[in-house]
Amino acid sequence: MKRIPTAELLDSDAGTPEEIASSLADLRLINHRFGGAATTRALVVEVAYGTGLKKLSLLEVAAGSGDVPRQARQDLQPLGITLDVTLLDRCASHVGNGGRSIVGDALALPFQDNSFDLLSCGLFVHHLSPDQVVVFVNEALRVSRRALLINDLIRHPLHLALIYAGSPLYRSRLTRHDAPASVRQAYTIDEMRGLLRQTSASRVDISRHYLFRMGVVAWK
Secondary structure, eight states: OOOOOOGGGGTTTOOHHHHHHHHHHHHHHHHHSSSSSHHHHHHHHHHHHTOHHHEEEEEEOOOOHHHHHHHHHHHHGGGEEEEEEEEEEEEEGGSOSSSSEEEEEOOOOEEEEEEEEEEESSSOGGGGHHHHHHHHHHHHHHHHEEEEEEEOOOOHHHHHHHHHHTTGGGOHHHHHHHHHHHHHHHHOOHHHHHTTTSSSEEEEEEETTTTTTTEEEEEO
16 A cells, blocks of 8 residues: 555644534544554553653653643553653644643754653654654654654555544544545554664664554654
8 A cells, every 4th residue: 555645634724613623632532542542651651661760751742632641641650650741733723721832843843952751742753754754753862862752553454444434433524534644644664664764763663553553662
């Protein structure tokens, strides 16, 4: 299945405020039910156990409403792992309330070197061209002290079929367009591994998660 880059409507806020809000609600549902929050939680646990650190600062890039890192923070508390979460998104209208949030560009992060233990992103990297993926990963590793966590989709024909089958669950027409577009332009694990070899990452661990989710720890 060939990768087909496709503009997604939510990226450009191509809808009414109500449609945008509904699409963000769809994303929260997808992340809650279909592996998004669980994947980020697993990646943080991998870093925490690998480094022995139980308190970690995390910048979530392209954060949207920030539900994934917040859910991960809540779920990690019983394990004795504390996440200090900051959200960054290019659109102020996408960022939810109730925490630190910053408007900024993921490809030119407005932070000094080594500002956070972890950088994390969910359902973001598939929006980037291969060259942009390399730029983003290097920029994220510059700002992080430990690692970059990538939580994204795996491109696969069965995944695309499941996305179409789930369309009755979507509240927004934006989601009905963007969900299949996301799968079509997602990277395979082999493609992601090849791109990460071009970055400054010292080591890369890639894992498969529920319902065609890819989890990446790119170590600094």
